[in-house]
Amino acid sequence: MSSRTFDRETLLDLIVNAIPLVMMAFFIGVFVLYNPFGTDLANQAIQLSIVVITFGALFVLTYFSGRAISKAEAELEENPEEFAEPQAAAADPSEATTPDYDEEEFGEVTSDEPPEDAAAIAADDADDESADDE
Amino acid sequence: MAGEQLALTVLMGVFLVGVATLVSRMENLRAYTPLVSGDAGYGDSTATSHKPSGLIRWLTTVDHKDIGILYGIYATIAFVWGGLAVMLMRVELTTPALNVLGGTGTYNGLLTSHGITMLFLFGTPIIAAFSNYFIPLLIGADDMAFPRINGIAFWLLPPAALLIWAGFFLDPLTGGAVGAAETSWTMYTPLSAEQANPGVDLMLLGLHLSGISATMGAINFIVTIFTERSPDVNWANLDIFSWTILTQSALILFAFPLLGSALIMLLLDRNFQTAFFAVDGGSPILWQHLFWFFGHPEVYILVLPPMGLVSWILPKFSGxxxxxxxxxxxSTLAIGVLSFGVWAHHMFSSGIDPRIRASFMAVSLAIAIPSAVKTFNWIATMWNGNIRLTAPMLFCIGFVANFVIGGITGVFLAAIPVNLVLHDTYYVVGHFHWIVMGMIAFAGFGAIYYWFPIVTGKMYQKxxxxxxxxxxxxxxxxxFFAMLLLGYLGMPRRYATYEFNGLIAPLAQVTTLHQVATIGAFIIMLGQLIWVWNLTQSYLEGPVVEDEDPWNLKETGQYSREFEWFGEQLDTTDEDTPTLAADGSGEPSDD
Incomplete structure (x- = not known):
């Protein structure tokens, strides 16, 4: 599963996060090998832990986000009709996606301003300069 | 005497009529309130499909679109306040001597207010305006997961602003006993702990409220994006703006509670003689650590969503x-994580251990990579594209250009040797203003123009x-170029005056650059006056948008959910009432 999830394309996408990871790994190596400031175990521990914890957190988040997106992509490929692009839905209103709730009920929940009130806002665009200047 | 009684009676009568009107409108409220708790039940006989009208609607709304509009208006008012504050400061700085504001205290108060207002009362709310209005539309949700919490989160902000600005209002009323806070937005101790002015306490409480508001909003967005997505939206096709809001919300969740804790500790130090940040107690450096552990993620809390807006809008006009x-x-997620590992780059000159400084420099340099990756993505999107230079696109391109300058000046500051030279100079001020004004505000303007037809049903004046x-x-x-140059000359930030010894900085050049910066600030203000005029007049008198695709997005296959929703609004709008969406109203009822 893991090797299929992290296929070549996904790994290529994840390179974007590999670069800061490599940078931090480089600095971890430098800090371990080269210490011009003298020995102080407490401060050296803090020094390393800042980069190591950040490295670990980025690695873990990259792994899980990469896995989640990769799985979601597989879903998209398996069921393309269920994940129609909005413009495809718009091109043919009959194919518009159906919401997973009872529209009648939610019609009351997200109720609306009566059209009479909206009419009070006059549409006076006769002299507007914006009509065709672009 | 009789006349006075008559006047009083009439006045009382008017008052009672007002109360009666208010109560009658409150009655409608029962029908409008979304039934999250289920106590009134669907199909209740009192339910109607109408919102209450007038002011009551705006005071009681839990519709994400209405709340989005409220956030937008709130942020605009804060932007005006913060803008006027800085204009006064810029006028003061046209000459080296203090001869406009009357005292350094006024300048310091304006400086503090400008910073906190622009970051907490303009930056965060203007982003919340877009996210509240559009995230549910973009992910196919019917509203936010917790609509009432959404309403509460917004209504915590006006009292927060009043508390933060309270010192200005109370100063004349109390004869100067309570004045504007003069702590700068960083509230460094021991300065902020030792200033006796109660205005500082009010400001800290206001900040705390705004933090609670932001945290409530963040929880709401996380739950909404995780659980309220339409079945046809998953992680692989979730829009980029929602991704950035999700990341921003996670940052808020980890950062703002820490700010709240630190503020409480500071309030205790100020009022109950604790010693968290006292020189002989916990140490002033502790405040800096706590503040910047919040403060640097705050930078990305403010900048990630605008990056998402540009990633969303820029392709639309690139074809x-x-x-x-x-x-x-x-890269958005990477920035989110790395932003918690860089906070002490704000403290390189504070005397912390050099090993620790080195670590923060390493992570600060690493965070430049995902930021730069985004820039190259935007440029590559435009490359050989069919670019249409509409106003939203212009602001997106301006955003990218400003980010190149603001971002690269930030990379220099991440390097300890450069930082030690430029620390606390106008170079830093210039750097983050390229980001805050050049990026965050520009993305906001672009998004306002882009979605203006949806929110108002009108088109702006192009x-x-x-x-x-x-x-x-x-x-x-x-x-902001003038500010960068001022920084190179050594001009310290936060100063109300700059009558230097010539050995510290060349006064003639510094004065000239300050005058250039002031002229630039007036140019910016002129632009914003045009913006306010344009939006107001266009909202009132602009041409009604009758096309569901005002930006011709279908041509390039980029017609998206929010305009699909807008099209549905137009389809169900009565021909005689073509501006149904003009006030941010929700879905029209089917009947």
């Missing part, structure tokens, strides 16, 4: 989809919008 959609997502862009861009460049 092609965003280059490297997943690169942008992963010529004025382009003037707004060009004047703002010129103003930004003039003002």
């Amino acid at each position: 092609r989809k965003l280059f490297g959609y997943k690169f942008v997502i992963y 010529r004025l919008a382009k003037m707004h862009f060009w004047i703002s861009e010129i103003g930004v460049a003039v003002t």
